[in-house]
Structures are given as C-alpha cells and as structure tokens.
Amino acid sequence: MPWFRANFHCHSTNSDGDAGPEETARIYRSFGMDVVTLSDHNTLTHPDEYRAALGSDAIALPCSEYTGPKCAHVLGVDVDDAVAPSREQADVDVIGILRDGVDRVRAAGGVAVLCHPCWNWTWDHDALMALPDVTHFEVFNAAPDCNSYPTFGRSAPEVIWDRVLSTGRLVYGVATDDAHYYHAHGRDGKPPRKLSPPGLGYCVIDAPELSRRAVRDAFEAGRFYASTGVELADYRVGPDAIHVRVAPWSHERATIEFIGIDGTLLARHDGLSADYRFTGVERYVRARITDTTGGYAFTQPVML
Ligand SMILES: [Zn+2]
Ligand SMILES: [Zn+2]
Structure with a gap:
C-alpha cells in the first residue's frame, strides 16, 4: 500500500497568508506533499486556482477553515463550498461555535477537524466530549502560538487526546502546519523569534491510490498517522x-x-x-x- 503525504491546513493571500495560491502550492509540492490543499479562512480557494502548479504527480483537495470568534476554528477537509459563520456569535460559547463549525463542514460535504485546541488555550477535553460526533482534531499544529510541543513527556493536545480516548471514545489525531508565512519576515518589521514555516506538520495517508476519493476515504476512516518529520x-x-x-x-x-x-x-x-x-x-x-x-x-x- 503506498503512503501519501498531505497537509490539510495552510493559508494563502486569499485570506491572511503572504503568498498567492499558486506560489503556496508550489512550495508545498517542493516539500514533497502529494496532496496539496489551501484552507483559507471562511472562503474556499478552489483547486483550479493552484492545480497547475502541482504537476501531474500530486493532487489538490478543496479545504476551508471555519473561523469563528474566540479562536474557535474548524477545518473542513474535502468540502464543496466555503465554511464560515453566518452571523455574529459574540453571545455563543466556544462549544456552540465549534458545533456550528462542524455542522457547516458536514453541510458542505467535508470531514470536520477541530483546530488548534491550545491556541490561547481555547478548548479542552470537555469541549471534545460535548461534541460526541467529532472524529478528528489537531493533535499537532506547528504554529508556535498553538502550543503543540511537549514539555514534560506529552504535549497539551496529547493530554486532551488521552483523556477523551480513556472514556472509550475514538478520536483521530491530525498534524498540520497551518502555515501563513512563506517569506522570512517577522512581526512589526523585526526578525521572527519563532519560526512557522510550511512542512512542519502533516498526515501520512494509507490510501490505495492518489485520488481525491481514496485520500478522503482513508482520512475519514483514520488510515493515516500524524507526523512532524x-x-x-x-x-x-x-x-x-x-x-x-x-x-x-x-x-x-x-x-x-x-x-x-x-x-x-x-x-x-x-x-x-x-x-x-x-x-x-x-x-x-x-x-x-x-x-x-x-x-x-x-x-x-x-x-x-
Ligand atoms: Zn485557525
Ligand atoms: Zn489556519
């Protein structure tokens, strides 16, 4: 069985990334990704915008990141439409926002992945337990402010994972790099102190062939592992x-x-x-x- 590398989460100039869709796709291809996706915030960057940059031995998969308030985001993998909140949700709690995101990903035909639990320590195992139909979450998001790296043994997202798994519920751990910056620059014109380049977090997928259907089915069924290299x-x-x-x-x-x-x-x-x-x-x-x-x-x- 061949294994295929896929990063399902990154951004282009169609939201807050600093490279256009074609350049972003070319960079991911140069990192050896077999499945290239752009998951811009609240919009769908259609694969037609970057497929030409991939060549013949990689595929594109349409993704979109539901970007709610309070740092509550849900990645839609293999969606037919953009996923976005439909209204101001200041009065909704984080679990309610995640619920809305998951429902919208499903309505768009995609697989829902709860994003970066430890970005601003937004949600924990109680939120995952309150959303019993969720099957995928980011156990690793390479952005430095997403706090996915281990301190004493396990990382904070792994602790969430083990707490949920210990109840007998199966949830799959996804790795992404959530890249936004493809050119070396820091905030406010200062050099970056923490790097967040593409290629740091991805999934390795056990699919029978490199096609949209096969990759989606394998990802949905948990036939993959999460990797940072x-x-x-x-x-x-x-x-x-x-x-x-x-x-x-x-x-x-x-x-x-x-x-x-x-x-x-x-x-x-x-x-x-x-x-x-x-x-x-x-x-x-x-x-x-x-x-x-x-x-x-x-x-x-x-x-x-
Ligand atoms: Zn996000
Ligand atoms: Zn993102």
Missing part, C-alpha cells in the same frame, strides 16, 4: 499486536512509546522498530515515535 517504513495492527518500524532519514535514532489509558506509558523501546503485544487491559494503544532530529509521529489509537 518522522516517517514509518512499516505499521501493522494485528489481532494481538502492533508493529512499528521507522524509516530513518539519515542516521538518526528513535524512541517508540506505546501509550494507553490515562496516558499511561505501556512500553518504551529505543530503536527503529518495536512490537507491542496487547494484554487486554489497555483500553486503547497508540504509538508515539520521537527521533533525534526533534521530529514526532503519532499513530492512530487502536481501541481494545
């Missing part, structure tokens, strides 16, 4: 065990951790491959791979 040569889930093998980029070393209920560390292996045998009491098992380049990969939870 760590990629896998093999990932298999059997009735008794999980097998993970890292595809090293150079000579880096990796640590493979298997995580279960309440974020418990079930097993840890230093090396490029590992197997985990289910004991039956984990409730769920997900793998988290880190390497000496500073990258991560998060596989989707296996519910037991």
